[in-house]
Amino acid sequence: MTTIAFDRVQHLVQVPVTIGSATYRFLVDTGIGTTVVSSAVADRLDAATTGETFTGRRMSGQAIEVPLVRVPRIALGDYVVEGHIAGVADLGDDFAGILGPTFFENHTVTTDPDARTLTVQPRDYFLADGPEIPLDVRRESVSADPFTQLVLPSGREITVEVDTGSDSLILDTRFAADCGIDLTDPDVTMRTGTDETGYRWQRHWATIAGSVHLAAARQTAQAAPRIMFQDIIHDGLVGTGYLDRYRMTFDITGARLVLGARTL
Known part of the structure; x- marks a missing residue:
């Protein structure tokens, strides 16, 4: 170790x-x-x-x-x-x-x-010290991408990538209604920009009234999270804003995530 x-x-x-x-x-x-x-x-x-x-x-x-x-x-x-x-x-x-x-x-x-x-x-x-979240590890050549299930306020279950490279909880725009959000509402923050590949993106940020949780562990619910909505190729991504609430253990070979309680 x-x-x-x-x-x-x-x-x-x-x-x-x-x-x-x-x-x-x-x-x-x-x-x-x-x-x-x-x-x-x-x-x-x-x-x-x-x-x-x-x-x-x-x-x-x-x-x-x-x-x-x-x-x-x-x-x-x-x-x-x-x-x-x-x-x-x-x-x-x-x-x-x-x-x-x-x-x-x-x-x-x-x-x-x-x-x-x-x-x-x-x-x-390793001895699990919290709920174990099963991962769907999608492998291609030298790459491995972990996905799991997230439940939205509407009760809809979607597949999200576990991505510590992101700080936000990001959802595809088609799930805004499942979170009780109208993206045309003036209270929703909207920005546009162009990334290094030349792609022009449009992003919306909104704090939802309900909660989201990992399907395998209802106790991971996060109330009123601020979510970024964008047209993306996945249903969504769970980032550090959600995951850093835990002492997180990542097991790519065993296809699981273990979310232990924080010490402070």
Whole structure:
């Protein structure tokens, strides 16, 4: 077992990892699909190009293609992964990479938002300390994306991605009525913008009157959450605004999420 202190880049967990003789700052993101290293880091590594690429999709549908490399050794504290496959992308200067779910195969990773620690241990040694939420892990090539069921105020059950890369609870606009929201209401905040792929998005934010909860655990209900509505390719995404209410353990191999009580 290894426990590492983390800091935050906005809502995102950031940890130190060692590759070769250098230490870099990487984010940890359940919704990224595959691990990604920055172009600058890949250029400095003795990373073997696989000759293959992987194409993922943003939540609004745009395809993002990245070349794949095999990183010889990545160490997070005492937890070491040899020959991990990662995508290469231009990530800017704020961090050097993103650890995706497959980096933690056969292990559990527990995020404690109060102690600000990340604990990795073999999954067979972990004892569940809260409700277990089954995950539908959708695998494609080197990618793994976790989904689960969320119940809306109307009682409708939808499939949402578990995405710690997002801070918001995000739903496709077609579910606004299930949350009692009229997107044309003047009390609803609306913004538009253009992302780096050239896609022009429109987003709405509203605080709903009811509550939402994970279908497998009614006790996870969150009353009057503020939800972002956008036209997306999934039903929705559950982000850290919902998940950080717990000491969360993520088990990609066992296809489960365990939500333990916070200590503070």
